[in-house]
Amino acid sequence: MDMINSFIGLTFQLSVPIVLGALCGTIAERGGIILLGVEGMMLLGAFAGVAGSWFTGSAFLGALCSIAVGIFIGWLYGLFCLKWKAQQSVVGVGINLFASGVTAVMLKAIWEAEGMSESVAAIPNLTIPGLCRLPLVGGLFKAQSPYLYLTFLIVAAVWVFFYKTKYGVRYRAIGDQPFAVQSCGINVNRYRYIAMMVSGALAGLAGSYLSISQNNLFVVDMTAGRGFMGLAANIFGGWNPIGSLGAGLVFAVAQAARFYLNDSAVQIPSQIIQMLPYVVTLVILLIVGKKAKGPEALGKLVD
Numbered sequence: 001m002d003m004i005n006s007f008i009g010l011t012f013q014l015s016v017p018i019v020l021g022a023l024c025g026t027i028a029e030r031g032g033i034i035l036l037g038v039e040g041m042m043l044l045g046a047f048a049g050v051a052g053s054w055f056t057g058s059a060f061l062g063a064l065c066s067i068a069v070g071i072f073i074g075w076l077y078g079l080f081c082l083k084w085k086a087q088q089s090v091v092g093v094g095i096n097l098f099a100s101g102v103t104a105v106m107l108k109a110i111w112e113a114e115g116m117s118e119s120v121a122a123i124p125n126l127t128i129p130g131l132c133r134l135p136l137v138g139g140l141f142k143a144q145s146p147y148l149y150l151t152f153l154i155v156a157a158v159w160v161f162f163y164k165t166k167y168g169v170r171y172r173a174i175g176d177q178p179f180a181v182q183s184c185g186i187n188v189n190r191y192r193y194i195a196m197m198v199s200g201a202l203a204g205l206a207g208s209y210l211s212i213s214q215n216n217l218f219v220v221d222m223t224a225g226r227g228f229m230g231l232a233a234n235i236f237g238g239w240n241p242i243g244s245l246g247a248g249l250v251f252a253v254a255q256a257a258r259f260y261l262n263d264s265a266v267q268i269p270s271q272i273i274q275m276l277p278y279v280v281t282l283v284i285l286l287i288v289g290k291k292a293k294g295p296e297a298l299g300k301l302v303d
Contacts, residue, residue, distance in 0.1 A: 005135075005138045005139040007260065009138075009139025009143070010139070010256045011255075012139070013214065014255045014256055015148075015248045015249050016145065016209050017209055017230070018233055018251050019155065019248035019249075020151060020202050020203070021038045021042060021230020021248075022231070022244035022248050023199075023202050023230075024200075024203045025038060025239075026237070026240065029175070029234065029295060029298055030195075030295055031174050031192045032175045032297040032298055033078070033088060034092065035088075035196075035199060035231070036091075037091065037092035037093075037094075037096055037227075038199075038203055038228070038231055039225070039226070039228055040073075040092075040099030040100070041073050041095060041099070041200055041203035042203045042206045042227045043100065043103055043227075044069050044073055044103065044204070045203055045205065045207025046103075046207035046211040046218055046223065047103040047107070047207070048066045048070075048204065048207070049065060049066040049218075050062065052064065052065030052066065053120040054117070054120045059122050059123045059213075063123065063205070063208045065208075066204040066207055066211075067204045068204070069204050070202070070207070071200050073200050073203075074199050074201065075197050077092075078192060078197070081196075082189050082192055085301060103218070103220065104220050107220065115220055116218065116219045116220070119217050120212065120216055123147070126144055126145070127141065127142050127143055128141040145213045146213075147209045150205075155242065155244070155245045162241065170186060170191065171195065172295075174188050174191055174192070175296070175298065177297065178300060178302050182302050188302050207223065230244075232281045233247035233250075235285065235294070236250070236284050238292065239294055247284075251277060254276050254277040254280040255277045257276060258276055261273045
């Protein structure tokens, strides 16, 4: 029973950046913007969190720095795609490459080190008395980051916005028929800019989880493909916030399994164990990708 609780707890810990990354894709692509830059946005958020925590001495302020950087990058992403009509997939790849390079350079500039930063103040985990002793689900309430519970709230908030508000209905319509929505006098690009900044904020938040909650330092390229896993989870979840949560948990199970396979009596090459989450991602995309139907106007712009 303890092992099951531990596995469930670890799964939820590992799911946070993937679910938040999936929500980034859900929010942006529901409005018709292709968002391939989640990985880079998360990496910039991770660096900003550590830098903010380093200079201020506060992990909370570090998290706010991550969110602020994410909002700025989201706005910049929208500027390139919406105003300057740049090819959206190329912009996403460019953000990923830029983030990988600039964080390595800034790491050297601030800490005069290569590979990783010095340790900084981190956000402590929480244990909820009583609930942590529940069978099966006790791991959900034992030594968990506040980010996990915040992620659940964000998923619920996005779902309510999409399906229970008139603005959410308008926004989903923009992803399918932007010209029809524009003909009703609605400023399509304003919605898209706001959506990109919200997506950026969530990407920054996901990055800060990796650097100042799950860890207390920045490591070069520490996102390690979680942004791409998030995009895959978004597709697997059908561009739905609840679906993204479920898909993110599936990918997190594959990640959590690595730790238990490493400790198992069966001798499995470490390279194969490390590959497991990425193989699962590719297999799910191969199975689901052909049948997945995204927003009809994905990648289409209006004047």
